[in-house]
Amino acid sequence: MATTSGAILAGQRRRKRVRAALLGLAVFYVAVLLLAPLVGIAYVALRPGLGIFSETFSDARVQHAFLLTGIITICTLVVTTLFGVVVAWTLSRDDFRGKKLMNALADLPFAVSPVTVGVMVVLLFGPAGWFESWVSATGIQVLFALPSMVLVTIFISIPFVIRGVVPVLQELGQDEEEAAHTLGASPLQSFFKVTLPNIKWGLAYGVALTTSRALGEVGAVLIVSGAIQNQTETATTFVLFALEERLDSQAYLVALTLAAVSVVLLTGIEIAKHRGTREQTR
Amino acid sequence: MGFERNRSPLSGADDRPAGSGGDHPVLFGRSRSVRIRADKPDRRLGRQAHACNCGCDGVINALFGTLLAFVLVRYKFPGRGLLSTLADLPLAIPTLVTGVMLAALYGPVSPLGSTLESAGIRLIFAWPGIMLALLFITLPFVLRTVQPVLLELDAGEEEASYLLGANGWTTFRRVILPALTPAIGGGAMLTFARAVGEFGSVAIVSGNLPKTTTAPLLIFQLTSQLRYEEAAAIAVFLFTVSFVLVLLTQRLLNRASEV
Numbered sequence: 427m428a429t430t431s432g433a434i435l436a437g438q439r440r441r442k443r444v445r446a447a448l449l450g451l452a453v454f455y456v457a458v459l460l461l462a463p464l465v466g467i468a469y470v471a472l473r474p475g476l477g478i479f480s481e482t483f484s485d486a487r488v489q490h491a492f493l494l495t496g497i498i499t500i501c502t503l504v505v506t507t508l509f510g511v512v513v514a515w516t517l518s519r520d521d522f523r524g525k526k527l528m529n530a531l532a533d534l535p536f537a538v539s540p541v542t543v544g545v546m547v548v549l550l551f552g553p554a555g556w557f558e559s560w561v562s563a564t565g566i567q568v569l570f571a572l573p574s575m576v577l578v579t580i581f582i583s584i585p586f587v588i589r590g591v592v593p594v595l596q597e598l599g600q601d602e603e604e605a606a607h608t609l610g611a612s613p614l615q616s617f618f619k620v621t622l623p624n625i626k627w628g629l630a631y632g633v634a635l636t637t638s639r640a641l642g643e644v645g646a647v648l649i650v651s652g653a654i655q656n657q658t659e660t661a662t663t664f665v666l667f668a669l670e671e672r673l674d675s676q677a678y679l680v681a682l683t684l685a686a687v688s689v690v691l692l693t694g695i696e697i698a699k700h701r702g703t704r705e706q707t708r
Numbered sequence: 709m710g711f712e713r714n715r716s717p718l719s720g721a722d723d724r725p726a727g728s729g730g731d732h733p734v735l736f737g738r739s740r741s742v743r744i745r746a747d748k749p750d751r752r753l754g755r756q757a758h759a760c761n762c763g764c765d766g767v768i769n770a771l772f773g774t775l776l777a778f779v780l781v782r783y784k785f786p787g788r789g790l791l792s793t794l795a796d797l798p799l800a801i802p803t804l805v806t807g808v809m810l811a812a813l814y815g816p817v818s819p820l821g822s823t824l825e826s827a828g829i830r831l832i833f834a835w836p837g838i839m840l841a842l843l844f845i846t847l848p849f850v851l852r853t854v855q856p857v858l859l860e861l862d863a864g865e866e867e868a869s870y871l872l873g874a875n876g877w878t879t880f881r882r883v884i885l886p887a888l889t890p891a892i893g894g895g896a897m898l899t900f901a902r903a904v905g906e907f908g909s910v911a912i913v914s915g916n917l918p919k920t921t922t923a924p925l926l927i928f929q930l931t932s933q934l935r936y937e938e939a940a941a942i943a944v945f946l947f948t949v950s951f952v953l954v955l956l957t958q959r960l961l962n963r964a965s966e967v
Contacts, residue, residue, distance in 0.1 A: 437875070444876055445783060452779040453791065455772050459844055460797050463806070466813025466820070530958075537954040539905025541924040542943040545931060549940055635799065642802020645907030645924060649931050662804045666911060669808070674817070681808040685801055692800040696793045 467685060471678035482679045490656050491664040491680075494572075498647075498660065499640040501576045502583055506636050510587025511629065517588070518595035532588050535581055543578050544649025570652045575660070578646035583636045590632025594625045594702065627702035634694045641687060757835060758922040762903040765842040766896040773850025774892055780851075781858045798845050806844050807912025810837060833915030838922070841909035846902050850895030853961065857891045858884075894957040901950040901957075 472478070482488055516522075517529060535543070550557050551568045561568050568574050602624070606616035622629075644662040651658035653667060661680055668677035780792055798806070814831040815821045824831060831837045861884065869879040907924040914920040921929070923946050930939035 441876060448775060449779055449783060449785060452772075452776050456776070456791060456794055456847075459840070459847065460794055463809035463813045463844070464797075466818055467805075467809040470812040470817055530955075533954065533958075534951075537901060537947075537950045539907065539924050539943075539946050539950065541907045541927045542905065542947050545927060545936070545939050545943040548931060549936060552936065638800040638802075642805065642908070644802065644804045644911070645928070649928060662802055662908070665804060665808060669811075669912065678808065678812060681805045681812075684805045685809065688800040688802065688805070689797070692793065692797060695796065695800060 464685065467678060467682050471675070471682040474675050478675055478679055482676045485676065487656055487659070488664065488676065488680060491659050491661045494575075494659065495641060495661040497572070498576055498579050499637060502579045502640040503633065503636060505580050506583050506587050507629070507633060510584070510632060511591060511625075514588045514591035514595060518592050519600070533585055535584050540578075540582055540643060540645035541649060543581050544646040547574050547578055547581075547646075547650050569650060570654065570658060572658070574650040575647050575658065578650050579640050579643050582643055582646060583639045586635040586639065587629065587632035590628045590630075590635070591625050594628035595621075598624050627698050627705060631695060631698040631702060634691050634698060638688050638691045638695075641684065757919075758838075759904070761835060761839055761842065762900050765839065765846060765903045766900040768843060769846055769850045769899045770892050770896040773847070773895055774854055774888065776851045777854040777858050781855060795851055796848055798847050803841075803845055803906065803908035804912060805908075807841055807909035810840055810844070810909070810913055814840070832913050833917065833920070835920065837913035838910055838920060841913050842903045842906060845906060845909060846899040849898045849902065850892060853891045853895035853898070854888055857888055861887055890960050890963065894960045897953050897957045897960070901953040905946060905950055 513528075513532060517525065517532070548569060549555055551561055551574060552558065557568075566573065568577075598621075602620050603616050606620045607613075611619065642662060644660075644666065647653075647660055648663050648666070651660070651663070653659045653663040655667075659667070661684060665677045665681050665684075668674070668680070776791075776795060780788065780795075801809075811832050812818060813820060814824065814837065815833075816825055821832070831840065865883050866879055869883045874882065905924055906922075907928070910922055911925060911928070914922065914925060916925065923942055927939045927942050927946070930936075930942070
């Protein structure tokens with residue numbers, strides 16, 4: 427008997443050791459891989475002193491870059507949120523031929539390298555592209571201008587709202603909506619009073635992810651915009667070129683700012699995720 | 709009008725500390741076709757090394773992603789929520805910023821980087837740096853595919869295994885791991901697909917040397933030289949690879965959830 431309990435005790439001790447080792451390894455990996463670079467950029471960016479803030483953000487080029495990033499992000503958010511909800515609704519409520527295909531297509535941007543997206547748009551609107559004659563007829567500058575930059579950013583951020591909302595809508599079922607309908611609510615009323623409050627956390631999750639993706643997009647935007655200073659240079663492309671031009675301290679500070687914004691967004695993402703799962707399990 | 713680039717974005721690396729004589733970055737000017745042909749083997753080498761890098765990335769991620777998922781699901785400890793949030797950081801941080809962060813930490817500008825430099829270890833503007841960037845960016849993929857499966861797993865089977873006298877490792881290998889395998893494989897494939905197409909961070913940490921030119925970087929260089937056909941060819945290839953991988957992953961994960 428004594429030996430058995432001894433063996434159990436030994437086993438418990440062993441498990442505790444294993445637990446400590448696994449836990450330590452996991453924390454160590456995350457700390458070295460993710461936290462250390464974050465500390466590194468903060469140290470390097472802030473080393474010149476706090477004066478670098480006013481110096482960098484009073485620069486017209488930096489201001490313009492951030493303004494452009496803001497415009498692109500807002501356009502992207504409006505479009506992907508509206509259409510994302512419509513697509514998510516269609517995918518979870520309707521049955522139609524080609525639904526599987528549509529489902530797969532909605533995930534396509536996850537699979538495509540942003541650089542590839544940029545090349546696709548250039549091939550469509552660029553010299554000898556399919557839409558070139560149409561574009562030159564209307565006189566709108568698409569390539570190397572805002573429209574193409576918004577277009578690629580939208581393409582890249584399409585899946586986030588859809589993937590945030592679809593599972594919630596599926597989980598929700600149609601009972602409440604049918605009840606609203608029976609009680610005489612119009613489709614719009616039922617959407618705004620019944621469906622929207624139910625999907626709000628899923629939607630918030632998708633919107634937050636979309637924002638961080640749109641803010642940080644570089645590959646596709648770089649190819650279609652040409653990153654012309656004070657015209658089509660976004661915050662991320664500014665960082666890339668500032669490093670090339672040896673404006674290191676400015677580049678590091680702008681990168682740090684973008685990182686800080688993403689950390690704030692990440693907090694939002696996590697809150698939305700937790701609220702969402704809590705409401706689902708309730 | 710707008711088609712000319714006033715600057716050659718990724719061409720500035722030759723005056724960086726990384727430039728070692730023979731390495732010529734992007735090639736503009738008259739002799740460019742000659743030079744491009746001249747460095748072709750180097751570039752092919754670059755792409756092979758990149759494929760290898762992405763493969764390693766998938767394997768390392770499979771290991772540590774599973775470990776992280778296991779720790780986050782099975783152990784209760786202070787700071788668990790923080791660790792879980794941190795693991796999502798790569799989803800939120802712009803990949804270009806990831807590259808800048810790594811360059812700041814391990815590059816010559818930081819004390820750590822200069823110490824490494826004097827010890828003869830070069831991480832940035834070389835393959836290890838690209839590897840670090842890819843690992844950073846793809847960290848959540850395996851974790852987030854394995855975690856839900858692990859949560860659903862029946863604890864009874866594990867307890868039975870322990871009661872039958874199996875130790876922790878045997879239980880993990882015989883009971884837990886088989887259930888997780890499809891999710892780990894799927895996550896690793898997603899990792900690979902993402903790593904192959906990665907641009908932002910690699911553009912920074914590669915230093916744009918021919919040796920470290922990955923396929924997306926090459927596409928960008930070609931488009932900035934207005935060589936759209938060649939760029940499109942590589943883009944189609946890249947697209948096919950990642951699309952097939954994503955389709956396979958979906959199939960794998962669907963089958964796993966049906967069982």
